[in-house]
Amino acid sequence: MSEPAIYLDNAATTPVAELVRIAMAPFLAGSYGNPSTRYAAGVRASEALGEARRLVQRALGAQKHKVVFCGSGTEANNLAVLGAARARKAGAIWIGATEHASVRRSAEAWQAEGGGPCRILPLDGQGGLDVARALEQIDAQTAVVSVMAVNNEIGTCYDVARLFAGVGRIAPGAHKHVDCIQALGKLDLDLEDLGADSLSISAHKVHGPKGAGALVVRSEARLQPLIFGGSQEGGWRAGTENMACIAGLARAVELAVAHQDEFQRSAAACRAALETGIEGLAGLHVRRTGRAVDAILSLQVPGAPGEVWQHHIEAMGFEVGVGSACQARTAEISPALKALGLADHEARQVLRVSFSRETKPAEVEGLARALRTLHPRLSEVRP
């Protein structure tokens, strides 16, 4: 492969944008100050930190709320779910059926430390949240409810606002967290509109650096920190601030929100290009799951396991994700795919194609042509 591959796994990560790199550069060179110190270099760093915080607040309409910079989206989710539960001492944690491991494992940790049970919110037949049924099950003894706004594997949008409105009536003391890591730059995210107490974001999903996430949280929210030390980040997240990554995150968030409409249009065009391009290929189709974003597509493939398709597609110059690994040794089937009611063998035949705002419909047409070329060979293979 001489030409660089066309990258279509943007739900996994995205390339760092040039403007983001420029925003980060000073902190990897001359601007070394520690924002907790009082001499000029420290004060400049402290001002840069405040500026980054304001950028994020402005982009997300969160001027009244706090922004806690973290080491990753995973950490932001841990802080919201486990931190809020611990601040409440006891009670159930309710999570979505297709939550990311950073939420699922936090809830399991809460259960293991005896805080309360980890419970799963019911789905409807389309793979969306069954809000009515969920509200029948949730009770006043709930400590935390955590759902994602957009699923990372299948692109489904969940009706977070309706769920949280109901939770507010039934369990007014519960912390309501929404994982917006995939939603950022794709949907409008506003803590007030969502009725949430906190929302998490991650820089590297929107052309920012890896190792940078943030939790946007109501000032009055009750959270126990997970990392102890100095009083950085209002005491909610100790440790000297990663200035370069924070500056990169802020710029990336700003750009993601500024380009959201444009990205929505280009993602729709990319989706159409793929669907049109693979029309008529037996067993090959984009899986529809109720309301979903156009930027994350779940592609069902026939014959060979998804991983074999993935590597053949790679050999033709395209990088796509795989829904679930093909080998018996990696037996774990993705909970998101299981929640859709897919049989194990079907779940092993799912690819994930995801776009960024840099993806062009012509590139996706190229992928469709590659799928067309591979179809006769791979659809006949026994899974």
Add this chain to the structure above:
Amino acid sequence: MIEPDVLVIRYGELALKGGNRARYEQALARNIRAALRPLGEVKVRVAQARILAYPTRRARAMARRAAEVFGVKSVSPAYSVGADLDAIVERSREVLMDALERDPRPRPIRFAVRAKRADKTFPLASHLLAREVAGRILPGPEFLKVDLTDPEMVLGIEVRGNENYVFVERIPGPGGLPVGTSGKGLCLLSGGIDSPVAAWLSMKRGLTVDFVSFHSFPYLGDSSKAKIRELARAVSHYQGPARLFVVPFTAVQEGIRDAAPERYRTVLYRRMMTRIACAIAEREGHGALITGESLGQVASQTLENMGLIDAPADRLILRPLVTADKEQAIDLARSIGTLEISNRPEPDCCTVFQPRAPVIYGKQKHCVQAETRLPMETWIEDAVRDMEVFAIDSGESPA
């Protein structure tokens, strides 16, 4: 804490090698030098049935590293001392106190002094020297209790004339023969648990091991290849740099899948691996192939099928694990540091090529019959021509 200034490295059976002894000693010294050099400056030399290493720093880390080198029986981080009795007593006291401070075992510890006088001009015979030192340094019965038959702690004294040293620690080595003294082998590396262990055991008997792996891109991705490279690197920690040959195997697997009886696929794939590995071995000068096969472990490892896999070979196939239980292989893999890598869920052969019901007691005539229809010569030529060659850097400087 006092720092050792010399490592006393003892070797086992290679001392018995008669005429070849000097060659073995030089090879061992060379391997030890290569293993220690990344840790810091060190001089290594052969001296009177010992190898002595003189580290400038990190002596304890070097001692632990030297104790991983094949051919080494044990290593003592030691403290050098002058040739007069008072100096020996003083140094012994200091070393013993230091060892006691660092020893967490409950007191009193069963203790003995063992002395060895190689320098016959020294006035005291070995047993008298031991008794004299013990008498003058023993701290008191609540700390140490003399026990000459079953001591837990032994203070060793060696008087060799111009070089004398005392020591307490004795780190057991792996034994075996110095890598490189038995020739070169080519190990078929699969990504599983067994083959790196087989490579390690072969190195232990003095073989320098290179690796070959068969890769079916694009049925498998680069991550499978990366895992193989990591395994080769991990096990090469015990031998130094090596080479890894990655053979494109897709055409072979597709050809066999499409043209041969399904039940014989696995055996036929493996017979082709044997042929290709032999061709590489011939070109690169490997005297034997090495595999991680264990009798009866999977369908391709019955006596019948191993025989079939053996048949096309033009040289010895070593199977160090042939009689080992899985548990033994797992324990070894854990102790040499390859288990975690092997356990990483990375396919080594795609399921799409596996037969639903592989033959368990294969017959030679069925193999031969199926193979007459296969372009085996072309496959072998293509494999050797198109294989990728990776230099495996074990983290050691070249010997």
